[in-house]
Structures are given as structure tokens and as C-alpha cells.
Amino acid sequence: xxxxxxxxxxRTAQRIASPRDIEAQALLKAARQLQDVxxxxxQTDAGFVEALMFNRKLWSIFVTDxxxxxxxxxxxxxxxxxxxxIFVMTQSAALQLKPEVERLQTLIDINRNIAAGLSGRAT
Numbered sequence: 465x466x467x468x469x470x471x472x473x474x475r476t477a478q479r480i481a482s483p484r485d486i487e488a489q490a491l492l493k494a495a496r497q498l499q500d501v502x503x504x505x506x507q508t509d510a511g512f513v514e515a516l517m518f519n520r521k522l523w524s525i526f527v528t529d530x531x532x533x534x535x536x537x538x539x540x541x542x543x544x545x546x547x548x549x550i551f552v553m554t555q556s557a558a559l560q561l562k563p564e565v566e567r568l569q570t571l572i573d574i575n576r577n578i579a580a581g582l583s584g585r586a587t
Contacts, residue, residue, distance in 0.1 A: 487526075488582040494519040495575035498568050505565045513560065519571060520556045523549040548574065 481489075497515035504511075527549035529535060530542040537545075552574060559567055 484582045488579040490522055491575040491579035491582070494522050495572045495579070498572045498575070502565055502568045502572070512563065516556045516560055519575070520553050523552045523556075527553070548578070 494515070497511065497518055501512050501515045527546050530537070530545040530549070535542055552571060555567065555571060559571075
């Protein structure tokens with residue numbers, strides 16, 4: 465596919481994708497980045513900090529949105545999102561201080577499971 469065609473497709477997809485689809489895709493992107501770090505752990509640490517920062521920023525957005533009074537979701541759902549987000553951001557910060565490959569899997573699983581729920585797929 466040509467570059468112009470792929471860009472046009474991406475613009476169209478963004479216009480017709482629901483907010484849940486966009487959130488799911490962002491979570492899957494973060495999971496892929498973390499998985500790449502985990503897969504290539506012994507080869508290089510390139511991308512490790514970037515993957516963790518992307519994940520933390522993404523979850524920061526989710527937590528901020530969950531805490532907004534204007535958020536139409538039920539308070540219990542918003543609290544669950546905030547709690548998961550705080551856990552993810554805390555774990556990401558801890559991993560930056562003390563990198564452990566085994567702990568990455570938890571973050572990957574959370575992102576994939578939430579993405580599946582947003583997409584209406586069971587995991």
C-alpha cells in the first residue's frame with residue numbers, strides 16, 4: 465500500500481472508530497511495545513524507558529478522565545479504572561527504578577485484557 469493510501473486509510477479509520485476502539489488500540493500498542501521489550505530483554509534495553517513512559521502516559525489519561533465529574537460512566541466503573549491506572553503507573557515507575565522482565569508481563573496482560581473488554585471480546 466502506498467504511503468498516501470495508508471495515510472488516507474488511517475484518517476478514515478480515525479473518523480469512524482469509536483472512542484472505545486481508539487482506547488483499545490492504544491492499549492494494544494502499549495502492550496506490543498512492552499512485549500517487544502520483554503522479548504528482546506537480553507539484547508538491548510533500547511525502547512524500555514520509552515515503552516514504560518508511553519504506558520504511564522496512556523494510563524494517566526485514563527485516570528484523569530475517570531476522575532472527571534463530567535465522565536458519564538458509573539462511579540464504580542470510574543473507581544475501578546482509576547485503581548487499575550494507579551497500579552499500572554506505580555508498577556511502571558517501579559520498573560524504571562528496578563527493571564525486572566518478569567514484572568512486565570503483568571502490565572502487558574492488563575493492557576490486553578482491558579483492550580479486549582473495550583472491544584467486546586472475551587480473553
